[in-house]
Amino acid sequence: MNFASILEAIADEVRPSLGDGKVADYIPALARVPASQFGIAVRTTDGREVCAGDASTPFSIQSISKVFTLSLAMQQLGDGLWDRIGREPSGDPFNSLVQLEHEQGKPRNPFINAGAIVVADRLVSQFANPKEAVRQFVSSLCEEEVGFDEEVARSEAATGFRNIALANFIKSFGKLDNPVADVLDLYFHQCALSLSCVQLARACAYLCHDGRNPLCDQPVLTDRQARRVNALMLTCGTYDAAGEFAFRIGLPSKSGVGGGIIAVLPDRLTVCVWSPALGPSGNSVAGMRALELFVEKTKLSVF
Ligand code: DON
Numbered sequence: 001m002n003f004a005s006i007l008e009a010i011a012d013e014v015r016p017s018l019g020d021g022k023v024a025d026y027i028p029a030l031a032r033v034p035a036s037q038f039g040i041a042v043r044t045t046d047g048r049e050v051c052a053g054d055a056s057t058p059f060s061i062q063s064i065s066k067v068f069t070l071s072l073a074m075q076q077l078g079d080g081l082w083d084r085i086g087r088e089p090s091g092d093p094f095n096s097l098v099q100l101e102h103e104q105g106k107p108r109n110p111f112i113n114a115g116a117i118v119v120a121d122r123l124v125s126q127f128a129n130p131k132e133a134v135r136q137f138v139s140s141l142c143e144e145e146v147g148f149d150e151e152v153a154r155s156e157a158a159t160g161f162r163n164i165a166l167a168n169f170i171k172s173f174g175k176l177d178n179p180v181a182d183v184l185d186l187y188f189h190q191c192a193l194s195l196s197c198v199q200l201a202r203a204c205a206y207l208c209h210d211g212r213n214p215l216c217d218q219p220v221l222t223d224r225q226a227r228r229v230n231a232l233m234l235t236c237g238t239y240d241a242a243g244e245f246a247f248r249i250g251l252p253s254k255s256g257v258g259g260g261i262i263a264v265l266p267d268r269l270t271v272c273v274w275s276p277a278l279g280p281s282g283n284s285v286a287g288m289r290a291l292e293l294f295v296e297k298t299k300l301s302v303f
Contacts, residue, residue, distance in 0.1 A: 001298060003042050003044075003048070003050040003298075004050050004052075006294070006297050006298060007040050007042065007050055007051065007052035007294075008052050009293075009297065010040060010052070010290050010293045010294060010297070011038060011040060011052040011053040011290075013289075013293055014038055014275070014286045014289055014290050014293070015038065017285070017286060017289070018035065018036045018037070018038055018275060018277070018286050019035040019036050019277050020277060020285045020286065021035075021277035021278050021279050021284070021285035021286075022277055022278055023035050023259070023276045023277055023278070024062075024257040024258070024259075024276075024278055024282070026159065027152065027155050027156045027159060027160075027257070028155050028158075028159060029060075029149070029151050029152045029154075029155035029156075030060060030062075030152065030155075030257065030258060030276075033059070033060075033258075033259075033276045034276070035275075035276050035277040037053075037054045037057065037274070037275060037276060038053045038054060038273075038274065038275040038286055038290070039051065039052070039053045039054035039055035039056070039057060039196070039197040039272075039273070039274045039275075040052050040053055040055060040197060040271070040272070040273045040274075040290055040294075041055040041196075041197035041198040041200070041201040041271070041272050042201060042269055042270070042271045043201040043202055043205055043269060043270050043271075044268065044269045045205075045208055045209060045214070045267060045268060045269065047214065049198060049201065049202070051197060051198050051201075054197075054274070055196060055197040055198050055272075055274075056196045056197075056198055057196055057197075057274075058194040058195055058196045058199075059194065059195070059196070059258045059259065059260055059274055059276070060149055060152050060191070060192060060193075060194060060256070060258035061191070061193050061194070061195050061200065061256050061258055061260055062191045062256030062257045062258040062260070063094065063111065063113075063116070063191065063254065063255060063256040063257065063282075064200065064254050064255070064256040064258075064260050064261075064262055065116075065134075065138075065190040065191055065193055065256070066110060066111050066115075066116040066119070066190075066254065067111075067204065067207075067229065067233065067237075067254045067262070068134065068137060068138050068141070068190070068203070069116065069119050069120060069123060069134060069190055070110045070111075070116075070119055070229060070232070071137075071206075071220060071221055071225075071229060072123060072133070072134065072137045073119045073122050073123055073126075074221060074225050074228075074229070075220065075221055075225075076122075076123075076126050077122060077126070081119070081122060084106060084107075084118050084122075084175050085106065085107055085109065085110050085115050085118050085119065086103075086106060086107065086108045086109055086115075087109055087232060087235075087236075088108050088109060088235075088236075089108070089109065089235045089236045089242050090108040090109060090112050090236070090239065090240070091240055092112070092239070092240055093239060093240055093281070093282070094111075094112050094113055094239045094282055095112075095113045095162045095163070095166070096112070097114075097162070097165065097166060097169065100114055100166070100169055100170065101169075104173050105169065105170045105172070105173025105174075105175040106173075106175065107170070108236075109232060109235075109236040110232065110236075111232065111233075111236045111237055111239070111254065112236070112239065113162070113163055113166055114166050114170060116187060116190075117163065117166055117167050117170060117176075117183060117184070117187055118170060118175065118176070120183050120184075120186045120187040120190065121176045121177055121178050121183045122177075123186060124177075124178040124182050124183055124186055125177050125178060130186045131148070131185070131186055131189045131190075134186065134189070134190050134193075135147065135148065135193070138193060138195070138203060140213070140216075141202070141203040141204070141205075141206065141213060141215075141220070142195070142199045142200075142202040142203040142215075143202070143215045143216070144199060146193055146194065146195050146199065147193070147194060148189050148192045148193055148194070149192045149193075149194045150192070152191075152192040152194075153188045153189045153191075153192035156188045156191060156192065157184070157185070157188050160184070160188060163184060163187065163188075164180070164184065167180045167183055167184055167187075168180055191256075196274075197260070197272040197273065197274050198272075200260065200262050200272040201262070201270045201271060201272040202215065202270075204262050204264060204270045204272075205270050206220040206221065206226060207226055207229060207230055207233075207252075207264045207266070207270065208264050208265060208266050208267060208268060208269060208270055209226075210223035210226055211223050211225055211226035227266075229252075230252040230264055230266060231252070232252075233252035233253055233254050233264065234246060234251075234252040234253070234302070237252060237253050237254040237255065238253055238254070238255050238261075238281065238283050239255075239281055239282065239283075240281050241279075241281035241283050244281075245283075245288070246303075248288070248292050249263065249288070249291045249292055249295055249301065250295060250301035250302055250303040251263040251264060251265055251271075251291065251295065251301055251302060252264045252266075252302070253291070255282065255283040255284065255287070257278060257282050258274075258276065259274050259275050259276035259277065259278065259284040259287060260272060260273070260274045260284065260287070261273050261274075261283065261284055261287040261288065261291060263291055265300050265301070265302065266302070268300060269300070271291070271294060273286075273287040273290045273291055274287060275287050275290075
């Protein structure tokens with residue numbers, strides 16, 4: 001398959017509509033990112049990396065980080081992680097509070113903000129320096145040093161009132177072991193990791209290699225755990241648009257309000273798209289369109 005020409009064709013097709021949607025502005029530092037950018041990168045299981053557009057420009061990975069923190073927590077804690085987090089799609093926006101009260105502070109899944117905050121709490125318990133542990137984990141996945149955009153982390157800490165509410169609410173049910181401030185410091189920093197499409201397509205390659213990092217041939221997760229992360233991405237990775245994603249694209253995917261989306265075709269490839277302007281569910285409009293075109297042009301999907 002000639003991925004290079006397919007990715008160039010996709011970049012050309014989405015170009016006229018770049019900027020449709022709205023750049024996330026509830027985190028002020030993200031509001032300044034120009035909307036007209038677009039990148040796409042593919043990494044195949046035989047090690048080929050192909051990209052087009054702004055695929056080497058680092059961006060704020062935001063909720064894509066939840067895949068990496070979940071994987072690190074699964075690696076460290078095994079099935080014990082699931083005592084405090086469910087595995088069902090929420091059907092609600094990523095930052096919703098409504099289900100938490102009915103479900104006594106147990107978030108529906110690890111990809112809504114409430115669930116990622118619980119995962120962050122477990123990592124704070126696990127590591128002396130949890131921010132550095134997460135940064136090193138993601139760096140090891142793409143075999144390049146990656147870093148936090150401290151301005152984005154500070155900006156979210158100053159305005160993240162919903163996450164502050166969510167964390168305090170979960171804490172009130174006795175379901176966070178650590179101080180809210182420590183948990184949110186990790187959460188805001190993981191969201192502020194900066195990676196490019198090329199780095200992200202590489203960093204999630206373990207999800208299409210039965211849990212092994214193909215760059216160093218070391219296990220990240222067991223193959224069963226990797227399958228489960230993919231299942232959660234398919235059912236919960238794009239929040240209340242997960243059904244639409246499965247319908248239009250049919251790949252386990254995880255989005256972030258920085259405009260990035262990673263997607264996995266097990267045993268074949270990973271793909272990362274990025275364009276900052278978002279639709280109503282917080283998913284990149286051009287990114288979603290690009291993934292749809294990718295599946296149409298390559299006929300590659302899990303269905
Ligand atoms: O917690 C937040 O609201 C952001 N740091 C991350 C949200 C996010 O990326 C949702 N994804 N589409």
